[in-house]
Amino acid sequence: MRTRHPSARRREEPLHTQSLDARSHECGVTDRTGESADSHVLPAGAGSAALLFPDINGNLRGKLVVPSELESESARTVGLPTTDLLLAVDPVDEPITTLTDIGITAGSKDLLLKPDTASVRRMPWLNDDAYLVLGDLNNTDGSTCEVSPRGVLRRALTALSECGLQIMAAFEFEFRLFRADSWEPATSGLSYSMAPLAQVADFVATFRSYAEAMRLGLSVVHSEGAPGLIEVNVDPAVGLDAADIAALLRTAATEAARRHDLRACFMSKPIAREEGSSAHVHFSFWNEGGDNALRGAVDDAHDEFYRRCASGIVQHLPAMSVIYNPTINSFKRLVPGYFAPVTAGCGPDDRSFALRALLRGPRSSRFELRRPGADCNPYLTLAAIAASAYLGLVDTVVPARDELDRHDAPLPNSLESAVSEFRRRDSRLDDVLGARFCRHYLHTREWELHAWQDAVSEWERQRYA
Known part of the structure; x- marks a missing residue:
């Protein structure tokens, strides 16, 4: 058991008002960002790709697409269509009907899934030339989807x-x-x-x-x-x-x-x-x-x-x-x-x-x-x-x-x-x-x-x- 001590509180300046040390950066962590730094989403030779996003329950959802679809200018700059229904279902895929502004009761509107090129990874259980890409969900007007778990973390x-x-x-x-x-x-x-x-x-x-x-x-x-x-x-x-x-x-x-x-x-x-x-x-x-x-x-x-x-x-x-x-x-x-x-x-x-x-x-x-x-x-x-x-x-x-x-x-x-x-x-x-x-x-x-x-x-x- 921990020893009990008298309580004490004091006011101090929040840390965000204090200056930060500016010495050289060396976090000692492996960089696992994406494999491509140019305008392409996928590495050369990719045969198939899954564009995925996390739902509210932590499951990865998405589509398997041909690489040319993911490499299109529209996909790279705007995203591929999906539905907000996938953010409004429970763990067994039943629509949550108490949600009135999203999902099945609101018409299951479109969302746009924009690939995050830093997230490209191989998908080895499918085949040797299969890749997966995680993406960010936006509304059709380009604004961030406020209930997307990846967006909430950002x-x-x-x-x-x-x-x-x-x-x-x-x-x-x-x-x-x-x-x-x-x-x-x-x-x-x-x-x-x-x-x-x-x-x-x-x-x-x-x-x-x-x-x-x-x-x-x-x-x-x-x-x-x-x-x-x-x-x-x-x-x-x-x-x-x-x-x-x-x-x-x-x-x-x-x-x-x-x-x-x-x-x-x-x-x-x-x-x-x-x-x-x-x-x-x-x-x-x-x-x-x-x-x-x-x-x-x-x-x-x-x-x-x-x-x-x-x-x-x-x-x-x-x-x-x-x-x-x-x-x-x-x-x-x-x-x-x-x-x-x-x-x-x-x-x-x-x-x-x-x-x-x-x-x-x-x-x-x-x-x-x-x-x-x-x-x-x-x-x-x-x-x-x-x-x-x-x-x-x-x-x-x-x-x-x-x-x-x-x-x-x-x-x-x-x-x-x-x-x-x-x-x-x-x-x-x-x-x-x-x-x-x-x-x-x-x-x-x-x-x-x-x-x-x-x-x-x-x-x-x-x-x-």
Whole structure:
């Protein structure tokens, strides 16, 4: 338990008013931007291409097109048509009819999907000359689609940039491997043991080859503490690229599993009374001079940047839980005893904290947010982190370190309570994430909650019939 100390608060100037160090930039991170710097979208010789975007639930949607279609001037400068219906459906593709300004009740209007040429990657499970491209959704008048997850993340990153900062992040996914079309785990054995990996060696080899072909920076694969539970780590990447990598990593794992008659499951809690699947996010902030903004916290327990950033994250954790934990199932992972945080604690190198501070040197120091589950939308999760940190940086009141260390407020324990917290969110989150997005997202989570309340489970039939 943490020691309790008297509280203290003092007023300080927001960090965005302070000058930034201007030393040489060297973040030490692999650049995974696109392969083409000229006017072409795809590399020469591409045989097919998928133009994709993330939906509200974190799934990648889009079309497989011939390269000439994607290389057309119209596609490159304006985008290819799709429909806003895909941002207004639930996880089983049912239209959300409570949304009145988008989707099926508003005529399923056109959106334009403009390829982001920096996101081009190979699609190795299709064939050797297949590529995928992630894109940004715009309205037909050219304005940004306000409820597009990729657009929401761009907006939050822009807010951070106003403080002279960029975020670097890496998603640390856990997922379960099951035999195809069953809930039978594909492995057994101990966590951090080679035996479970040997049982799925062909899958691991295929997954690694896919990740290498796609430049995802896969660095670690290991077993975790439940049958079939696998954890994968990637190298950190800057901003939008970190979310792209996370979304594509899930896709690569799914396709590699399919090839070997397995199923990669990213539910937070697929099996009762066993460990769930998380998506811990490691992140740091870098200033315009190329320095880690957490470097001062290594030797100074009262470092102002640390206090501002950590305060912003934990202060908004209750409201942002509906983003970090977006489904009914998400909250079945969040129970005591499984290193799944149930309170908004923050502190150094303790896996019970929701926000873990890893202060290990001027360049490697970072935070680890342990609240998100494997079912989170990486774009919205990183946007929520960036928005929360930004609000901490611009606050006029900064908590003292002892006050921050003893902050341990309970977090929502159900989707219903998370929705309630989001309704009570700080209005400044709307300024960063977008008011229309926040209204839209709330509708989608209320729909999910109502869908669960309307369902009758086999557990109920067995217990009450």
